Amino acid sequence: MSPPTPTTTTDTTKPIALITGATRGIGLALARTLATNHSYHILLGTRTTSSSPATTTTAELLTTLRSSNPSLPLSIDPLPLDLTCDASIRAAAAAVLAKHGRLDLLVNNAGIALDHYPIEEGEPTRDAFRKTFDTNVFGTAAVTDAFIPLLSRAQEWNAKHHLPGGGGVRRPPTIVFISSTLGSITARVDPAGPYAETDMHIYRASKAAVNMLAAHYASRFRDQGWKVNAVCPGYVKTDMNGGEGEITVEEAMPHIVRVCTLGEDGETGTFTGRDGKLEW
Numbered sequence: 001m002s003p004p005t006p007t008t009t010t011d012t013t014k015p016i017a018l019i020t021g022a023t024r025g026i027g028l029a030l031a032r033t034l035a036t037n038h039s040y041h042i043l044l045g046t047r048t049t050s051s052s053p054a055t056t057t058t059a060e061l062l063t064t065l066r067s068s069n070p071s072l073p074l075s076i077d078p079l080p081l082d083l084t085c086d087a088s089i090r091a092a093a094a095a096v097l098a099k100h101g102r103l104d105l106l107v108n109n110a111g112i113a114l115d116h117y118p119i120e121e122g123e124p125t126r127d128a129f130r131k132t133f134d135t136n137v138f139g140t141a142a143v144t145d146a147f148i149p150l151l152s153r154a155q156e157w158n159a160k161h162h163l164p165g166g167g168g169v170r171r172p173p174t175i176v177f178i179s180s181t182l183g184s185i186t187a188r189v190d191p192a193g194p195y196a197e198t199d200m201h202i203y204r205a206s207k208a209a210v211n212m213l214a215a216h217y218a219s220r221f222r223d224q225g226w227k228v229n230a231v232c233p234g235y236v237k238t239d240m241n242g243g244e245g246e247i248t249v250e251e252a253m254p255h256i257v258r259v260c261t262l263g264e265d266g267e268t269g270t271f272t273g274r275d276g277k278l279e280w
């Protein structure tokens with residue numbers, strides 16, 4: 001007998017969070033943590049690749065994800081979302097509007113680091129910059145712009161309803177940019193700064209741009225009470241680093257989760273790491 005098709009539960013009182021690039025690594029761990037410990041309904045941004053083409057349904061994506069992650073909480077829905085494709089971004093925003101009508105938390109997590117390994121021999125720098133910026137910067141900005149109307153709708157919705165999810169705390173619309181210390185210009189010009197020996201100029205430039213996006217959106221929505229912050233997760237053992245790193249994804253969670261779950265008195269316009277404030 002084949003196992004029953006996994007389903008999700010949609011509780012309209014739960015705050016709704018979208019995490020981009022959440023099929024593995026930091027994004028998947030964050031989805032699990034926010035759903036399990038903080039009562040979020042999670043929309044798991046899932047890039048459709050050649051092995052899971054654009055026609056793949058969310059039910060099929062969920063089945064695939066659950067087969068490799070059996071303990072995934074039920075309050076998780078995969079959402080097809082490729083940062084390099086505007087049609088995919090538009091379709092994702094339309095799907096969330098139709099199904100949920102709002103979004104409480106956007107975590108811009110998806111990212112690539114081509115120059116973590118030597119740039120392919122012969123690949124022009126311009127091409128590597130284009131690919132990296134297409135995902136890390138253009139995609140992140142396009143997703144944020146596409147979902148701002150849904151974050152606004154959450155603010156209106158929350159003003160009318162008391163959210164029992166999240167411990168009854170009313171949370172303002174929140175955007176978190178998963179950035180990197182490598183994107184800090186202040187750190188890069190300091191010969192004794194963190195990771196001074198690391199090159200990765202393409203990735204560094206992309207995360208510096210991500211930091212500007214975070215600073216921009218924080219300023220843009222400060223008066224409305226939104227919480228918009230950039231965080232560096234630390235040097236985390238994920239596929240991006242070939243499994244190397246100083247901490248596990250679980251150890252990276254407390255800091256990221258804190259910035260995702262700020263209350264109305266929480267900070268905005270900050271760039272922080274596990275040990276506190278970072279220089280932009």
Ligand code: NDP
Nearest residue numbers: 021023025026047082083109110111180235236238239240
């Ligand atoms: P992983 O490589 O483990 O995961 C990256 C995720 O991004 C995957 O889910 C991947 O999807 C997704 N992704 C890549 N390209 C796209 C795209 N075009 N559209 C949608 N999703 C996409 O990386 P990490 O978990 O380590 O990194 C997560 C974030 O944290 C990144 O922004 C990274 O720059 C940042 N960061 C990581 C650090 C670390 O030490 N690990 C340090 C500092 C920052 P798929 O499975 O389909 O490839």
